[in-house]
Amino acid sequence: MKLTIDKTKSIHSQVYEGIKEAIISLEFLPGQRLSEKELSAMLDVSRTPIREAFIRLSEKGLLEIYPQRGTFVSYIDIDKVKESLFVRESLECAALRQSIARLNQDDITALRALIAKQKEFQDEKGRETFYYFDEKYHEKLIEMSGYQNVWSVIQAEKLHLDRVRYLSLLATRKTSKLIEEHEEILNAVIAKDVEMAQFQLSKHIKESTVEIIELYKETYTEFFSKS
Template identity: 30%
Template sequence: MAVRLDEKPAGEARQRKPRARNSPPRSPVTRQSARATRNSEIVYRDLRDAIINVTLPPGTSLVEKDITETYGISRTPVREAILRLAEERLVDVVPKSGTFVARIPVTELQEAIVARKALEEVCVREATAKASKSQLMALRAVIQRERELAEAGNEQAFHEADNAFHAGIASAGGYPGIWTMIEKIRVQVERYRRLTLPQDGRMEMIVAEHAAVLDAIEQGNADAAVAAMTSHLNKLQIDIGTFQDLWPDYFLFDVK
């Protein structure tokens, strides 16, 4: 059933408070603009999540008319949402052909992984020096949750727990803002990672790698912790070729 985002509650006009004597007149344009902005944000977030989660795989056609009917809104907020996604390189708008979910650019993917490794090295070293016992216990609990989710095959929840582990290390190192920086550059990495999780034994392997990082942090061995984290993140880069072979239509091999 279509979701009507622009409907007003019955009787709204009667319940509205009277305007003060010297206040400027209410502008229907302003109200309409605010509603359109809100609708555009909802469509943008929904489409963005579906693209990153690969619910909408690369190459999927996004039909503007279908989206407007699904949300029960006008085309303007839909177009605004699509423009934002295009700026993030998550959709391609092809003149006279349509709008499609963008393929994952390999060069950008590789660069993001390199940048992430450099940033996470800082977090791991600082966490080794500064992490409190309670923070280490919290990280150990995250790993246990990952283990249970891997056994249950819950990919979505595992993905969230995986992010929580890395964010927890940044926080333990006193640099939670670095994880925010990583989140901004890892959009394409997130799409790629969602393709890797269904691989047999992948989640269990990640659990073991996270445990190795945390073991080294708890032992106060920063070099070993960094080496374990680097090995963990290198797996993403090394395996790109494997997943390109599995889903060649999902990747863009040359973005220059």
């Protein structure tokens, strides 16, 4: 687990975020059993913050806690993924209208720079960095709207969606298509064509997610809930 605890900061928060990211990024695989004792030793912390993180993550649907049996990483639930998709698409597309109304040259420059970074890291070795800048692109679109808390809401609601997106790191997928879609969104934003920009953004969010779900339900069936 890639986490070094900074004892000068909140240990509880760091432990929670670290375990959450390990689940989302599939470092901890669906169905994997997690041990309070092992994580406590690994992170050099007491078992209390581990236990509290387990409870919070179970409330988010990322862990399943079974008395007398143990704690397990939840399987990916397609219904929860679809709910996350609905929230993300609705909020991003709604905010985009305001982003276009407030658009300035600095915003355009920043979005172009983020697309350039995605192109720089689009090969398989740079895939994780590519998705970092993919996230930053969407965050910038929201930030431009002036609605400062919307991205935080999206982040909280799209945990299950992100688990599916990380599956694309396990196999080759066309990042060039995602870049092309980002450029189409940006072109519509620059043209201040609200309807086209919202259409392109909605299509981009839906298609990229549905494509991954359909592909990996067949390839990684052991990661998905059977219900």
